[in-house]
Amino acid sequence: MSSADPQPNDPSKPFESAKSEVQRMTLDQRAQMDELMRLRHSCAHILATAVLRIWPDARLDIGPPTDEGFYYDFDLAHRFSPEDFPRIEEEMRKVIKENQVFEKSIKTRDEARAWFESRGQVFKVQRLGDIPEGEAISFYQNGEFVDLCAGPHVMRTGNVKPGAVKLLKLASAYFKGNEKNPQLQRLYGTAFKTRDELEAWVTLQEEAKKRDHRRIGAEMGLFAFDAEYVGPGLVLWLPKGGVLVEELEKLAKETEFQAGYVRVRTPHLAKEKMYTTSGHLPYYVESMFPPMEMLEEDERKLREKLQERRADLIRLRDGMAQATAANTAGLTTEQLTRDIARIETEITFLGGRYYLKAMNCPHHHRIFAAESRSYRDLPLRMAEYGTCYRYEQSGELFGLMRVRAMNMNDAHLYCTAEQFADEFRAVNDMYLKYFKIFGLDRYQMRFSTHDPARLGQKFVNEPELWKQTEDMVRRVLIESGINYVEVANEAAFYGPKIDVQVWSAIGREFTIATNQVDFAVPKRFGLTYRDRDNTDKTPLCIHRAPLGTHERFIGFLIEHYAGNFPLWLAPEQVRILTLGDEAPLVDYAKGILAELRAQFVRVEGDFGTDPIKAKVADAEKARVHTMLVIGGRDLEAGQVSVRLHSKGPQGAKPRAEVIADIVAAIRERRA
Numbered sequence: 001m002s003s004a005d006p007q008p009n010d011p012s013k014p015f016e017s018a019k020s021e022v023q024r025m026t027l028d029q030r031a032q033m034d035e036l037m038r039l040r041h042s043c044a045h046i047l048a049t050a051v052l053r054i055w056p057d058a059r060l061d062i063g064p065p066t067d068e069g070f071y072y073d074f075d076l077a078h079r080f081s082p083e084d085f086p087r088i089e090e091e092m093r094k095v096i097k098e099n100q101v102f103e104k105s106i107k108t109r110d111e112a113r114a115w116f117e118s119r120g121q122v123f124k125v126q127r128l129g130d131i132p133e134g135e136a137i138s139f140y141q142n143g144e145f146v147d148l149c150a151g152p153h154v155m156r157t158g159n160v161k162p163g164a165v166k167l168l169k170l171a172s173a174y175f176k177g178n179e180k181n182p183q184l185q186r187l188y189g190t191a192f193k194t195r196d197e198l199e200a201w202v203t204l205q206e207e208a209k210k211r212d213h214r215r216i217g218a219e220m221g222l223f224a225f226d227a228e229y230v231g232p233g234l235v236l237w238l239p240k241g242g243v244l245v246e247e248l249e250k251l252a253k254e255t256e257f258q259a260g261y262v263r264v265r266t267p268h269l270a271k272e273k274m275y276t277t278s279g280h281l282p283y284y285v286e287s288m289f290p291p292m293e294m295l296e297e298d299e300r301k302l303r304e305k306l307q308e309r310r311a312d313l314i315r316l317r318d319g320m321a322q323a324t325a326a327n328t329a330g331l332t333t334e335q336l337t338r339d340i341a342r343i344e345t346e347i348t349f350l351g352g353r354y355y356l357k358a359m360n361c362p363h364h365h366r367i368f369a370a371e372s373r374s375y376r377d378l379p380l381r382m383a384e385y386g387t388c389y390r391y392e393q394s395g396e397l398f399g400l401m402r403v404r405a406m407n408m409n410d411a412h413l414y415c416t417a418e419q420f421a422d423e424f425r426a427v428n429d430m431y432l433k434y435f436k437i438f439g440l441d442r443y444q445m446r447f448s449t450h451d452p453a454r455l456g457q458k459f460v461n462e463p464e465l466w467k468q469t470e471d472m473v474r475r476v477l478i479e480s481g482i483n484y485v486e487v488a489n490e491a492a493f494y495g496p497k498i499d500v501q502v503w504s505a506i507g508r509e510f511t512i513a514t515n516q517v518d519f520a521v522p523k524r525f526g527l528t529y530r531d532r533d534n535t536d537k538t539p540l541c542i543h544r545a546p547l548g549t550h551e552r553f554i555g556f557l558i559e560h561y562a563g564n565f566p567l568w569l570a571p572e573q574v575r576i577l578t579l580g581d582e583a584p585l586v587d588y589a590k591g592i593l594a595e596l597r598a599q600f601v602r603v604e605g606d607f608g609t610d611p612i613k614a615k616v617a618d619a620e621k622a623r624v625h626t627m628l629v630i631g632g633r634d635l636e637a638g639q640v641s642v643r644l645h646s647k648g649p650q651g652a653k654p655r656a657e658v659i660a661d662i663v664a665a666i667r668e669r670r671a
């Protein structure tokens with residue numbers, strides 16, 4: 001249950017996903033709807049008004065706001081197509097210009113039902129049934145359009161700027177998200193407070209599309225999926241993607257080494273007992289791969305024996321039934337039936353169930369438990385790029401962002417309460433160090449705390465530890481000057497957590513990692529250390545994974561850099577291009593190549609007869625970071641002409657200087 005893991009693979013929220021059916025909002029949530037949500041939801045009403053004007057026989061379902069805008073679900077004979085958008089948008093602008101008031105009214109359940117039935121609005125009739133007894137059934141009217149809705153809205157349709165609304169796309173959606181129900185047509189749109197904001201958003205979407213990690217991944221040959229032979233959601237890293245994995249892992253290893261971590265290695269599976277102890281089972285079972293039933297050699301033999309015994313007893317019972325219950329051993333058929341059942345149970349419980357690990361923590365806890373620990377051994381910082389497996393619904397798999405097998409930049413820090421603040425501070429510093437390396441200057445930490453009123457229910461009942469650790473976390477965040485927000489009542493069950501959000505170069509938000517304090521699970525695993533006073537104490541545990549999983553983090557980096565990785569990370573760092581294929585020139589180029597490769601630079605050569613323009617175009621297309629162009633003059637002067645990807649020529653420099661500079665830039669991981 002405990003994990004420092006990027007969402008949406010966060011096991012503490014295993015079922016949070018983009019379902020087509022939105023949950024009905026509570027009245028409280030509605031009251032808190034922010035201004036933008038209110039505006040967008042009002043636009044859904046405006047959309048329905050417009051659609052009904054054009055297609056009066058349309059039947060309506062619901063029109064909630066979403067993170068990106070809003071939608072409305074319709075049932076009508078006409079098949080919507082994007083060609084309809086201008087016409088619908090024009091009608092929406094009319095509704096906006098009419099500046100209609102959103103007017104609320106209350107109906108009784110019977111009145112509401114009669115109202116919708118008389119208009120053939122069958123979906124609305126069914127939606128009525130979802131409103132809890134005792135909750136007011138409110139209607140909102142704008143102009144001629146009346147909708148079942150709990151609000152809230154803007155005051156008037158005129159509060160929406162006509163140029164700040166846009167229809168986006170179409171989808172089909174089952175009524176209430178259930179495929180047994182009729183299929184409806186969903187129209188998506190978005191709205192902003194101003195036209196400028198809408199335009200900025202549209203530009204961002206276009207840029208994001210260009211930077212889509214699946215597209216760039218294919219162009220650059222970074223990774224592949226093979227649903228037929230390997231399975232959906234299981235990434236195959238191609239050689240160039242493998243470079244990214246290796247470089248990130250190297251960065252993590254070096255950074256962690258310098259921060260006093262030790263590295264461990266654990267298998268990819270464990271017995272059922274591990275996960276009942278950790279709490280993953282049974283709560284998290286749906287997000288794990290199904291178990292493997294395994295029999296050890298002696299258990300297999302025992303099973304054969306039991307099966308034989310069972311067959312004997314069945315034969316005996318059948319014989320007795322024929323001989324009408326007369327038997328010499330004093331056994332009755334009832335006794336035999338009971339014995340057979342007992343043997344069958346024994347067979348069922350033979351052997352063990354193994355699960356693919358969904359998290360590394362339990363294995364690390366067992367490593368902690370593998371040796372006796374004293375306070376002198378703490379803090380113990382145990383790191384591993386561990387492979388985890390999560391069962392995600394196939395419809396929810398998404399490129400590298402949502403996969404079924406992932407490699408996590410995991411570590412567990414076991415420490416005493418006194419050591420906690422320093423350890424936590426060091427973890428934060430590590431995050432900041434990584435942000436700097438990747439040029440992430442916009443980030444936020446979301447600090448989730450507990451609610452004292454719900455101790456023992458939603459939160460483990462350790463009032464002192466909660467207070468103590470939350471105070472320490474808060475103090476560290478303030479002292480480090482880290483940009484953070486505090487959210488009450490959203491901690492994990494076993495301790496406060498910090499979600500780390502970053503913004504990519506084009507301003508897209510990602511949650512890359514979750515950082516958690518855990519004071520419950522070490523206890524469940526019986527982890528102790530011998531303290532100074534000779535008593536056994538339970539350590540605190542910090543889960544952290546600043547680089548998230550390779551899959552998700554690389555997906556993020558591809559979009560962040562648009563595939564134009566900094567030199568240290570670039571799959572092909574350097575390509576040497578010769579102006580022609582004359583022997584002295586090629587020999588000179590090969591010498592440089594050999595020298596760079598000896599220093600572990602990923603360098604290739606293009607020494608053929610193609611014109612230099614074509615060679616450069618080729619290297620640019622492959623997003624090679626640095627091109628070294630070599631002509632006759634370079635050879636004579638012992639120099640190299642440097643060209644950078646998407647930046648152009650940088651002039652000629654002495655050969656030794658160029659090589660030294662490349663090697664230094666890689667070693668320092670320059671941006």
Ligand SMILES: [Zn+2]
Pocket residue numbers: 002003004359360361412543544
């Ligand atoms: Zn963990």
Ligand SMILES: [Zn+2]
Pocket residue numbers: 041042045140147149150151152153
């Ligand atoms: Zn509404």
